[in-house]
Amino acid sequence: MKKVVLTGDRPSGKLHLGHFVGSLQNRIAMQNDYDVFIMLADLQALTDNFKNPTKVSESVFEVCLDYLAVGIDPEKATIFIQSQIPVIFQLTKLYLNLVTVARLSRNPTIKEELKHREFGDSIPAGFLTYPISQAADITCVNAELVPAGSDQVPMIEQTCEIVDTFNSLYCSEEHVLQRPKILLPKAGARLVGIDGQSKMSKSLNNAIFLSDSADEIKSKVMKMYTDPNHLRVQDPGQVEGNVVFEYLDIFGTDKEQIQSMKEHYQRGGLGDVTVKKYLIDVLENLLDPIRKRRDEIATNKDFVWRVLKTGCEKTKERSEQVFKKVQKAMKLNYF
Ligand code: TRP
Secondary structure, three states, rough: OOEEEEEEEOOOOOOOOHHHHHHHHHHHOOOOOEEEEEOOHHHHHHHHOOOOOHHHHHHHHHHHHHHHHOOOOOOOEEEEEEHHHHHHHHHHHHHHOOOOOHHHHHOOOHHHHHHHHOOOOOOOOOHHHHHHHHHHHHHOOOOEEEEOOOHHHHHHHHHHHHHHHEEEEHOOOOOOOOOEEEEEEOOOOOOOOOOOOEEOHHHHHOOOEEOHHHHHHHHHHHHHOOOOOOOOOOOOOOOOOOHHHHHHEEEOOOOHHHHHHHHHHHOOOEEEEEHHHHHHHHHHHHHHHHHHHHHHHHHOOHHHHHHHHHHHHHHHHHHHHHHHHHHOOOOOOOO
């Protein structure tokens, strides 16, 4: 039997190159050898977007389009929507008893995220408790592996604590819940934003989206942060920390050409615009087929909704099997 993998994204906007490098490529590789579940975490997106549910539900469709456009194959991977799986709600309710409010307040990811939210003293209970709902996401199909970024380490730790508590309290014979392991991205799979300041992120306004037009890509690359001291073409330039070269290292295919451009830049005599034009071609080669596929799939909305519906049905079925065991372990199997 293939190992069960569960991973997901909060649908709060379209996906960008940072997602491509950090998670999508890995999912495309894994879908052949694992039983991969990819979740659109709309409930989690609502914990801080509950005033704007339309943004969340529209993003569900857009993100699914992004998945399909980059090559996630619905025949291999199961794409589903969190809110459509009743067992996730049911498990969340049962797990709420197993976690203290103090433990939730200490969760480093929650603490970090609270810094950037404007909740003040009015933290919604739904937000504070979303790590519990995330434990339900992962265990509803008893996933063994969870590919996710390092910011998700505390979430998986908290899931493991819930699993351990559940198994030790309710499972005297066989453990019902599987302890998941996080699968971190490979070193170097973190993409800086076009400003070079921090990681690529929609909210920081430094992202290149998978669905950006050729003109948008061009203008974003032209704005990219390079070496601020490289004022004249003939000056020697710095390659380290230069976003254009960082992107070429990640996306360029002709490594020899890139190496010789780096040496030329360091020596002096190679202008930023020349390197940027080269990068625009490299990115267009990658993104043009994705954009075309995306546009094509977008004309067939029914297909996208069918993919999602089928994925939800499969996940529902799987989760009900797990939930039966949970109910039995907790003596809630009355009928
Ligand atoms: N918390 C993840 C994020 O912010 C999204 C997510 C929700 C997730 N549930 C998950 C990821 C379960 C992996 C497994 O990106």
